[in-house]
Amino acid sequence: MSPVELAPRFFIAVAVILLVCRAVAWLLGKVGQPPVVSEMVAGVLLGPSLLGLLAPGVQEALFPQQLYPVLYVVGQVGLVIFMFQAGYAFTSHPLTGLAGTAGAVSLAGVVAPLALGTLLVLATAGHVPVLADGASLTTSAAFVGVALAITAFPMLARIITERGQAGTRHGSLALASGALDDVVAWILLAVVLATASGRSGPAFVTVGGALLFGLLLWAIGRPLAAALVGSDRLGDQSRLLGLVALLFAVAWYTDEIGLYAVFGAFSVGAVMPHVDRTDRMVATVTPVCQVVFLPLFFTYSGLHTQFGLLGEPSVLLFALGCVAVAVVGKFGACWAAARLRGEPQGVAVRVGALMNARGLMQLIAINVGMAAGIVNTTLFTALVLVALVTTLMTTPLLTWIERREAKSPVLDRTKDPVVPVQTSVDTT
Numbered sequence: 001m002s003p004v005e006l007a008p009r010f011f012i013a014v015a016v017i018l019l020v021c022r023a024v025a026w027l028l029g030k031v032g033q034p035p036v037v038s039e040m041v042a043g044v045l046l047g048p049s050l051l052g053l054l055a056p057g058v059q060e061a062l063f064p065q066q067l068y069p070v071l072y073v074v075g076q077v078g079l080v081i082f083m084f085q086a087g088y089a090f091t092s093h094p095l096t097g098l099a100g101t102a103g104a105v106s107l108a109g110v111v112a113p114l115a116l117g118t119l120l121v122l123a124t125a126g127h128v129p130v131l132a133d134g135a136s137l138t139t140s141a142a143f144v145g146v147a148l149a150i151t152a153f154p155m156l157a158r159i160i161t162e163r164g165q166a167g168t169r170h171g172s173l174a175l176a177s178g179a180l181d182d183v184v185a186w187i188l189l190a191v192v193l194a195t196a197s198g199r200s201g202p203a204f205v206t207v208g209g210a211l212l213f214g215l216l217l218w219a220i221g222r223p224l225a226a227a228l229v230g231s232d233r234l235g236d237q238s239r240l241l242g243l244v245a246l247l248f249a250v251a252w253y254t255d256e257i258g259l260y261a262v263f264g265a266f267s268v269g270a271v272m273p274h275v276d277r278t279d280r281m282v283a284t285v286t287p288v289c290q291v292v293f294l295p296l297f298f299t300y301s302g303l304h305t306q307f308g309l310l311g312e313p314s315v316l317l318f319a320l321g322c323v324a325v326a327v328v329g330k331f332g333a334c335w336a337a338a339r340l341r342g343e344p345q346g347v348a349v350r351v352g353a354l355m356n357a358r359g360l361m362q363l364i365a366i367n368v369g370m371a372a373g374i375v376n377t378t379l380f381t382a383l384v385l386v387a388l389v390t391t392l393m394t395t396p397l398l399t400w401i402e403r404r405e406a407k408s409p410v411l412d413r414t415k416d417p418v419v420p421v422q423t424s425v426d427t428t
Contacts, residue, residue: 001066010070013062014296020046021295032395034162035290036155036360040388043298049307063303071300078293079364080251080265081285086154086361087269088282090179101341102176108337109181109355110149113329114188117145120318120325128318132376135196142192143374147366147383148326150185152359152391153178159354159394170350173343177334178355186266189365190259193372209257213264221250222271229277240281260368294360301363304370305384306377319382326386331356349401357394362387 001009024045025038045051052059063071121130121141131140156178165171194206228234228242247268254264272278310316335352339345366383369375375383 001064006066006070009062009064009067013067013071013299014292016062017042017046017295017299018292021298032399033392034155034158034395036152036158037388037391039295039298040301040360040363040391042295043300043302044305044307044384044388045302046299047302047305049302049305053308063299068300068303071296071303074293075297075300076261078289078297080247080261081289082154082294082360083262083265083364084247084269085282085286085289086182087266088272088274088278089154089157089269090182090266091270091272092274098173098176101338101343102173102180104341105173105177105334105337105351105355106180106184108333109151109177109330110184110188112333113148113326114145116325116329117148117322118142120144120321124314124318124321128314128378130318130376130379130382132373132379135374135376139192139196139374140379143189143196143369144322144379144383146185146188146192147362147369148322148329148358148386149181149188150358150361150365151178151181151330151355152357152361153182154361155357155359155391155394156354159357159398163398169343170347170354173338173347174351174354177351181355182361186263189368190263192374193258193260193368196372196374206258209253210259213254213257213259213267217267217271221268225268225272229273229275229281236280239277240284243281244285260371262364262368297367298363301367301384304377305381307381307385309378309381310385315378315382319385322382322386323389326358326390327356330390346401346405350398353394353397353401356397357391358387359391 021039021042024042025035028038028041029035046059046063048056048059051062118141121144122137124130125137125141130144131137153175156174160171160175190206190210224246228239228246231239234242247265250264250268251261254267255261310319331352334355335348338348338351343351362383366375366380366387370380
């Protein structure tokens with residue numbers, strides 16, 4: 001298919017994707033689910049799991065194989081912008097007064113799912129076809145553990161803000177713990193990716209490139225970002241152009257060294273100064289990212305998700321095992337850590353519920369794993385199921401906790417503000 005023939009296919013595919021995402025968001029919004037959940041579901045519905053099953057000819061006409069690379073590239077633009085927002089939101093939430101407890105909750109929320117996920121893959125090796133061609137068992141097991149350790153920090157921030165819980169103890173603690181959790185998990189993911197090839201050369205390039213990137217980001221990136229935002233000689237459009245150029249240049253570099261664009265984009269967001277000008281730039285790029293680009297990423301993920309594979313008993317049991325391990329390892333461990341640190345039951349159980357959501361962040365991780373050759377279709381489908389289930393259950397679980405708490409004085413609500421938290425960007 002030539003570019004001239006592919007262009008109209010792309011336009012109609014985008015139109016269908018955006019309309020379906022909006023329709024599903026409207027429907028699920030009636031039951032209190034955030035837009036990111038709806039878009040995840042819509043992406044799966046447009047893939048082989050539903051549309052391809054009911055109308056394979058329509059699915060193939062809408063999404064021919066030649067369109068996949070285009071959706072991937074355009075979706076990467078959305079991911080870069082989204083991760084920039086996530087990095088910016090991450091540094092919006094101070095850890096003052098919560099560092100010790102947040103550190104304990106975050107540590108538990110990484111170590112428990114990491115260990116349980118790794119053990120699950122090692123225990124089922126040879127029984128479930130989850131190893132990608134050329135991927136070692138150790139690498140695959142470590143990847144699953146890291147993927148289950150990820151928390152959907154941007155979605156967590158949005159849920160807390162929308163429910164009016166910013167500044168409460170559980171809201172502040174969840175934000176601080178989620179931010180630390182994701183930083184550690186993404187660093188671990190970078191380590192897994194660096195060693196996935198089994199050759200020392202790429203690993204040295206990644207490690208050396210990452211160290212150089214860290215030094216450049218601290219020595220040059222922060223002053224450059226401050227100069228870009230603070231310069232009075234630049235207009236809003238010129239400032240936005242400079243930001244996009246910087247963001248894409250860093251995304252290119254981190255992709256080249258094997259860290260992938262999402263790491264670089266997150267880092268750029270983290271070093272941006274928190275001033276009104278930056279808020280305006282973020283507010284400018286956010287709508288385009290959320291309305292247009294991210295749905296394309298969800299659809300690209302949906303095209304690789306085949307829930308029909310769950311008809312195989314061994315695969316279904318493995319997927320359910322992943323869900324169980326994910327919930328026990330994240331919800332259970334974070335709740336237990338908070339309780340051991342002396343937090344009231346009401347605070348601890350809410351923190352566990354919020355930390356349990358994987359959302360878009362896990363989808364990003366497993367797409368990176370597929371691009372790196374670590375994840376095959378079976379494993380991809382199982383981990384997408386984890387992302388969907390843990391994300392779908394978050395809002396209903398919080399609502400159930402609040403209703404139960406209202407009926408029983410056993411759960412201590414403890415809503416006194418501890419850290420004034422302000423979310424300066426509307427995150428997904």
